[in-house]
Every structure is written in C-alpha cells, then in structure tokens.
Amino acid sequence: MQKMMQDRARELLSSGKVDRVLGWIEGDFVYDVTPHVFRENDIDQLIYHSFASQNLSKYLVGETKKDGVIAVFLRPCDSYSFVQLLKEHRFDREKVYAIAIPCLGKVDAEDLRAMGIRGITGVTDGKERIILHTLYGDVEKEKSEVIAERCRKCRGVHAPYFDERLGEELTKEPLTDRFEMVEKLEKMTAEERFAFWQDELSRCIRCNACRNVCPACTCEKCVFDNAASGIENKAPASSFEEQNFHIIRAFHVAGRCTDCGQCSRVCPQGIPLHLLNRKFIKDINSCYGEYRAGADLEEKAPLNRFDVDDCEPGDVVGKGE
Amino acid sequence: MQVNEEKFEPTIVAFCCNWCSYAGADLSGTNRLQYPANVKIIRVPCSCRVNPMFILRAFQRGADGVILCGCHPGDCHYTTGNYFTRRRMTLLFSMLEFLGIEKERTRLEWVSAAEGAKFAATMNDFVATVTKLGKNRRLEDLRCKK
C-alpha cells in the first residue's frame, strides 16, 4: 500500500496535477509518525503503516490557503472529517485532490507498551496479523488484540466524496459496539459517574492537544481564547474550568464530531474524551434518528434542524440509569 | 460534625424568554402568586438565546439550580427558536447528567404569557426539588476535593 501511495503521489506531482501531497512521515521512531507535506524531492519518505494514525483532513484548512493543489490521503475515518469540513466551507475543494485509501486499523504505541511490547523498531502489517520488530526480537500478534479502541468500532467505509480510490475498500464488521462504555456509565449511579469523571477530568492539564488535533475544532479563534466571550480561559484556574472546557468543547462539536477518536489518542493524560462525544452521538441517534456527521454534504446537522414533536429533555435525561 | 441548623437556601437562576415566560412571570406577580425569593430571573429575547455556557457559568458561580423557560413549542415569537432550544437543552442536560450532575438541577419548562399560575407552581416545585438536593458542589470544586 505504501509503495502504491508513493508511486501515485509521484505521478500526480510530476504530472503537475497537484503541487503538494499531504501524508505521513516517520520521526525518530517508527511509531513516532507526523503529518507532512511532501513534494517530489521527499516523497520517498511517505509512509503508511499501523502507526500512521493522524487525521489529515484538518490540515487542509491551512494548506488550501496556500497556492496550488494539494493531494491528501484519506482513510475512511478521515474521509468523514473531510466531508464535514467541506460542508462547513472550511477549505477550498478545488485546491484539494482527495485519494481514498483503505485502513486495517491503527495501533497505538502506548497500548503496546502497556502489553509489554517495547523497543519497537519496525512493523510489518498483515490483514489479520501484525509483526512488530523490536530490539528484543519480533512479536507477532492478532490484529484484533492490539488495534486501538477507536478502530475497533470502525466499519472501514468511506464517505463518498473523494476524487479517486487507491487500493480496495475493506469493509469490516466493527469489533465492538461503540456505545458499550457510554452505556456502562449510564447504568451507574450519579455518584459513581461523578466519581468516574472527577477522576478522569481532574487529570486534565489544559494542554489543548484534544482541541488542536480535533478535525471539528477548526475555529479561527476558540471561544476559550476570546476575551469577549466572557469565558476566556487558557489555563485551569479552578477545577471547574476543565470540566467546563470539555463540556463546551463536546457541545460545540455535537452533531459535527465524526467519532474519529483523535481526542483520546492525543490526550497525554489518557482521559477518554471520546466518551463525551459518543454520549452526544448516542443521544442524537436515539432522539433525532441516526445521524453520521460527514456522511452527507447536504443533510442538516441535528442541532440545526428540529421536529415539531421532538422529545423534551425530561423524556430523555437520566433514562439510561 | 457540626449540625447546621439554618435551612439551606438554594440560588436559582431562571432564564425567561421576553415574549412568553417573562410575561408569564409578570402575570404571576400581578396575580400575587407567591414563589420563593431564591428564584432570580434573567430576561433573554428567546429561549434559544441561552448558551450552554451561561448555564455552566451559573453553576460555576454557585447556582444550585438552573431553569430555562420559553414559549410553548409552536408559539415561539420567532417561530422556531424554542425548537432549537429543546434540542440543545436535551443534549446538554443529558450530558450534565452523564457527568454525574443531578438531573433535577436543570429544567426546561414551557410557560406562556397567560400561565402565571403555572410559572409560580413550576418555581415552587423547582425550588423544593433543589432544596432537597442541597448545595451544588459537583460543578464547583472538582480538584479541591481530591
């Protein structure tokens, strides 16, 4: 796949169809992958393997402000963010050449470390299995054992707005029900839930990594950075602030979140932030009908439309207990 | 532990839309229908003006309950505002409940300009409910408790 992508990128660049290519590049370690804008001279360094986890679509907001056309590789989850951004006019579609690529599920180094797999120097991907080359020898694992939480619920289907497809679309049955954890929390008592979230959110250091990586958080200026909003707040002055921050952030992306799971991936404190977003998605689906952000360019988001006989808050709130 | 003899007096913030609920509140005044002084009303043009940030801010600053009142669905002065309010507040309240905030502390009620009695009854009930729950601590001091 990686070879195919490099070849296609080179072809597009040399033909002049695109001026730049947005993809992934390895850092000092194989699992230390970052998004990178390639040109013809460094296209050989484009990689695509189990550690290429970043959602690239957000970078288009900045990249399309520059001259020329940029090609971008979209995994299924990226493609939903891509459509959502397009729907919100956040980038110039004419300056983007979107290439859909399949994804076998990503692996987080943090998870592997927790499993005792350290010193990773390389990776060989298979469809079902993955071989991790480490300083201490190779480790072979079933893919289903090691892939990241966010990939377990993925169906691997692309949103239908791209220019070309590379490789075949690999649809798969999600490994887990994505609302499992939300439901588990809903079944707890209010005290237990409060304790759970207190434990989680109190670890927040307001590093804003979640905000920076989130493909829905592309505001020119975040309300939390805006003095006029009345809630400007850059550091956790009191414990309320991070709770406030995460609730408002989740609310602002409600109906726009594509459930890509990047927020939890990047959180240095390991807070399961995606649960907040999924709670909203679950409520939206059950109250206003199934909705998938980024699946369609035209459909109005659930918070931007209504039914005259919508449910009242009292019909919904606390019914999960 | 010291027993506090004094009765707990909750702080209640009520957001009322200008056209129906604020007028309903005025009517309950005109009819001298009593409800506790704990309720303080903030006038907004439409219930859909109420940003979740306002509600969180109220809790942050020590409110024990927040109630939002608007025109009945279908009667909005701006035709559709309260429908949006209903969706937003359904999701927000559900989220607060998910975070372990007692669901009784938030409420959305439809009160028309003619429903002075309903306004007073709603406020009486809401104050009683929140008084029973006691002081809101959950949204105030997360880290200090740890």
Add this chain to the structure above:
Amino acid sequence: MQRIGVFVCWCGSNIAATVDVKAVAEALGKEPGVVYFEDYQYMCSEEGQTKLQNAIRDYKLTGAVVCSCSPRMHEATFRKAAAKAGVNSFMVEIANIREQCSWIHKNKEEATEKAIILGRAAIAKVHLNAPLTAGESPVTKRALVIGGGIAGIQTALDIADAGFEVDIVEKKPTIGGKMSQIDKTFPTLDCAACILTPKMVEVAQNEKIRIFSYSEVDKVQGFVGNFSVSIRRKARFVDEVKCTGCGLCTEKCPQKKVPNEFNLGLDQRRAIYIPFAQAVPKVATIDPDYCTMLKTGKCGVCSKICTAGAIDYKQKDSFIEEKYGAIVVATGFNPIELNKYDEFAYSQSPDVITSLEFERITNAAGPTGGTLLRPSDGEHPKKIVFVQCVGSREDGSGCGKTYCSKICCMYTAKHAMLTREKYPDTEVYVFYIDVRTPGKSFDEFYRRAVEEYGVHYIKGMVGKVIPQGKKLMVRASDLIDRKQLLIDADLVVLAAAIEPDKSARPLATMLTASMDTNDFFTEAHPKLRPVESPTAGIFLSGCCQGPKDIPETVSQASACAAKVIGLLCRDKLTGNPCVAHSDELMCNGCSTCEKVCPYGAITYQDKEFRMPDRTMRTRRVASVNPAVCQGCGACTVACPSGAMDLHGFSNSQIMAEVDAICK
C-alpha cells in the same frame, strides 16, 4: 468606566410595602461605577422622569438602572426620558422589583435582599452596555404580487387604491385564477364571472398596476423595503403590444387537437389560444409544445392571418429586473391528483370527474355550453353521486392530505342544489363523513339543499366505484341506516382535496419564507399576524396560507394589502438595534448560523483579511442584515467560535448578570 445612576421606585406602596426601598438604593449605591442613587414614589411620573433626566445632567451619567415595575411596562418610558437628556436609550436597564419581587414575596427582609440582587444584575449589565442606534433603511414604494387569482387581484387593487405601484406576476397567459373557472359562487349563487371579470378589467385599467402574465419570478434578493426581483417573461411568441385580441388566429390555427387546460382537458383548443373570452390581458399565446411552425418550421398560418403583425416566432424568454418594498405571495391552490384513488375509478371512467371539472361542465362558457352532460356520451345524467373528502382528512393511508380542505362541503351542496334546480328529474346523492358549514348563511344553504331541493345526504363513505356498461356502480355504506348501498349512477363527482400550487415551494426557498409540512406558507403569528410571513416584507394572500373560500380569500387579501400599505407608507424603516452581529475576525464561515436563522438574515461573503504576517488572506465570513434580523439569538448559540453575538443581550452581558445573581 460607566457612571451609573440608580433609581429605586416605590410604586406607591406596591413596592415600598414589601421592599425597603431606601436600603436597596443605599446598597446599590455602593456598587462599583454607581455615582448616584435615589428613591422616589413614582419614577414613571413626570416628576420621576425629570429626576432621572436631572441626575443624568448633573452627575454626567453614562447609564442608568431603574428598579421598578416590569420592563414590559415602562422600559420604553425611561429609555425615552434618558434619550431626551442625552443618554442613549439602550444605556438604561430595568430591574423588575415589582412583578418579580414585591408582589410575590411577603417577607420584607427576603424581598429587599432579592431586590438588591436584581439591581446588581442590572448594574452589571449596564457596565457592559454600549450605545445602540437603530439602523434605517429606505423603502421602495412598489409592491409585487405573485399570483393573479382573486387573492392577488384584490390585494393589488387595494394597494393601488392607496396610491402605490403594484406589479402582478401570473404564470398563466391570463389573470383570474381558479375563480375564473368556477360557475356559481356559494352561498348567494351569483355567477363567478359576473363578479370576477369586472375586477380583472379594473386591474387592467388601473394605471398603478402592471400585469406580467405568462411570467414567473426567477430570482429574489434583498430584504424588507428593498427587494430586487428578476421576473422571467416566458416567450408567448405574440407581441403583447401589437396583439389586439381579435382572436382570428385562434380560429384559423390548423392545430386543433390541443387539450384545453382551462376546461381541464374536457375539450380541445388550438395551438394559438386565448384561454377564455374575458382573459386579461386579452392577448393570444402560442403553445410551443403543439405549434407546427415552432416544431417543424412549416405552417405560419397565424402570422399570415394576423393583421396587426403581432406574431413573432423568434421571441425568446426575457427578464425584467425591478425593485420592490414588499412582496405578496398569492400562489393559490390546485386540486390534488387523483391517480392513486383507483377505487373511485377516476382514471378508468370519463364519467368520474372532479368538482372543478363539474364546474366547467355546468358553466355556460364551458365545453358543454352549460348543459349538464356526461363526458363519455353527452347524455343527461339521471343519477349523480357526489363523494366528499376525497384525499382530505387522511392519515396513514399513504396518499391524501391530513387537513380538511374546507371548501368542499359548501361547493358540493352548491353543485347538488344547482343540479336539482335545473334538472329536477335527476337524483342526487351526497356521501359525507361530516358536513362542515361554519360561515355566514352557510349552514342555511346546506339545509336548503336537503330540505328544499331534496338532495340525499348520506352519512358514509363510498368504498368503490365500478364502471359497468354505461353505468357507474357505486358501493357505499349508509352508517345511520346501517346498510350497504349499491347505486347505479350516471355520473360520479369527487370533491378532491386542495393543495398549494407546486410553484410555492421553490418560491418559498427564494423568499426564505417558511412553510409547513403541507407546503402552505406559515404566518408570522397564527392568530395575531395571519397575513404576514415571519420573513419581514413577505405577505400572504389567499390559499397559499391555507384552504379558503372566496369571501375569506378576499378579506384576507384586503387585510394583506392593508399590511403592505402600512409598510409602503413609511419612508424609512427603523430597525430593532438589538440584532445579531458577527465578528468577522473570528467567523469561520461555517454556515451553521444561517441554518438556524428563521429570517434568512445571514449571508456569507468572501472578504480579504490582513494576517499577522502582513499577507492578505481571503476568508468566507458571515454578515447579518440588521434590517432583516429580529434579534432572537438562535445564531449566537449555534456559532461554535462565539463570533456571533447579540446587541443588547451579548454573551458577556448575560454572563455578568449570571455572576451578579450567583455572587
């Protein structure tokens, strides 16, 4: 820093009896920014207002808080007084310590404490208030009426009578609408043409009115007082100015086999036609779907015969751009399609007809010259069955409408009565679910049909119509006599439900006017503003708003005209300054706000911005039209970046109030 004055009103004993007004004034006097405080018996009195004005001058106040009755009572009074003393009226806030404090609390201590908190909240808000000036926009003193039926005609005439120019856009070649197809009108039974055609002529002769027939609205831009509309004038291949309406061409045209839509396809017309004798404008139109000349280039009979030289086969659609201050929607209705009602055999038998077709058959200008004859064989029907509620009041049946079409009970009674009057030997049956005849002299009319004319009214619905030879076997239930009937009818007339014209939906999108699920336009308020759309400057006339009969349509049309005149009379529109505004530096251009705006007040434009690195960057940003925005604030919450805010009720103002209350 603001210099704020606080004024606490006693309202006689209304406030002072339960609130310690002196204590309130003193406590609020200690608030930061408060440079003056005072309490007085009646702040709203002349004397009280003078006190406010004097304090503004003497203490150089920049803002004021009046603790008094509800702002719904006297906010305007105090704001006006302050403005006279030189402080912007929006710098005055009211703390409601009567309706929401003194009147509902008995304990003086409690009430006083609450009054202080309410005062504090108002002070906190004033600190963040900014002077606001209402925007003004000019009014184009011309109205556009879309639809030339009786509703549009009446509205146009009334507006023109008031001295304003009106344009009527009608998509058919003539104005007149559905009423021109009707024979008699209930409950007085006067002939529709006799009362409609003089009005049509009046329209044509009125110097203030222009008729754009055979035309459609193509594009609408702008807002209340300042619409600019592009009107497509469809090519009719006849020069409207030259054509004298002599009608010679319509007699000589060799293409005779064109279904005549004016008679609902019951007879045929030529390819060049004038819909009916009293058409306005009386100008011929060539039907391009049938004209041999336009299709094959061979014919040209009409051109040769026309002495005025009006025929122009090369005519193209043209466009007119015009400015309007108000737009009236009068797009009217149509009977629904009945092709889904197989049980009534409407598509199988020509003798099953709709009520509108029945109107044509009984109309002296209709295909039968006014003699009631069966479409199939031209014989007199001896037994007629009328079926009411066909497609109305349906729910869960997969077709039809959920609402009552309102007019069917009355016109069916009219048809039944007229039939019995003209042809006493004809048996007439009316099957009904309910007979609904509210209206002046309406029920009396229906009773006359039963009592004087012997129309058989049967409670029950027709289940099936079976064509059998020359007869139509009608199987129906009689719920009151508990029996099933089988009637061998000669003619079956279906009272088809009515629905808004198909052109209404795309028009609503153009106008950003809201519609209900049935495609009827919604009113600004169902009871108090029934002829206005929530979108400012758009008015509703006739059946586009809901099913109506002629008297109701005409009264609504005149009401609508009154509203339009009220708008056009004004030279300038003063807006509400408490409107939304977008901070362009923060706006993402994501279009979320636009989707929740009920007024279509938000548009987007690409603007150049200077970046910190001194480069220029084009960004899509929202801008709010203050003349259209009504200030609900839905957009401010939809906006994720907080770029959208509301004047007079800004995020920071409301949050300051929250803070003051929760302190």
Add this chain to the structure above:
Amino acid sequence: MEQNNLKETLLRISGVNPRKCMKCGKCSGTCPSYDEMEYHPHEFVSMVENGETEKLMASPSLYRCLTCFACVERCPRGVQPAKLIEAVRLAVIRQQGMNHLKPDQLPDMLDEDMPQQALVSAMRKFAK
C-alpha cells in the same frame, strides 16, 4: 379489568389504533361481505374501542370476513379493520377449545370440488 385486558391484547396483537378512526364508513362501504355480517367493519373498530369485545367474539360476523383487505387498503386513516378482525378471531381461538373449526367437522364439509388448500387454510385461520 378483564375487559380492558382483552382490549389491550387485541390492540397489541393487531397493532391497530381504533382512535384514529373518524367513522367515515369507507371500510363498510367497500366490504364485499357487508350483508352477511351482523357487525360491520367500522362497527368492529368502535366496538373494540368501547370495550364491547365479548359481543364481537360471540358473533358469527367474525367468520364472514374474507380477509380481502379492501378495508385496509382504502381506509383514509390507516386504521386497518381487517387486522382487528383477525385479532378478535385469534382471541377466540386462544380461549381453550374455542376453535371455530374442529377436525372432526371436516368429513361432513368435504366436497369433491373443494380444493384441499381451502381446507388447510380454513384450519389455519379458524383453529390453532
């Protein structure tokens, strides 16, 4: 209480909401077995709504319904009387030993021209 339970059961198994009925009589106007029946389709609906289920269960009208579904097809309110009738039939059958058609009745009914299929479906419909 019993009555109410029975009504609820009927509504549940039929999925019919009798309150949607606006008593237009189109079902009865269209019913081919109208004259054979003691209670007619629209009456079925109102009788169930009024809790007069026992009268219905005892009535031979139940077995005059051909289940032709004309009433279901044409009802302007989507009430589906035929489904309700079927539900009442089922309720009768569910009562022990209340089968409308018993196997030992069959020999008498046999007729050379009657297709076997008719007997099988009659057994299906009227007995459980």
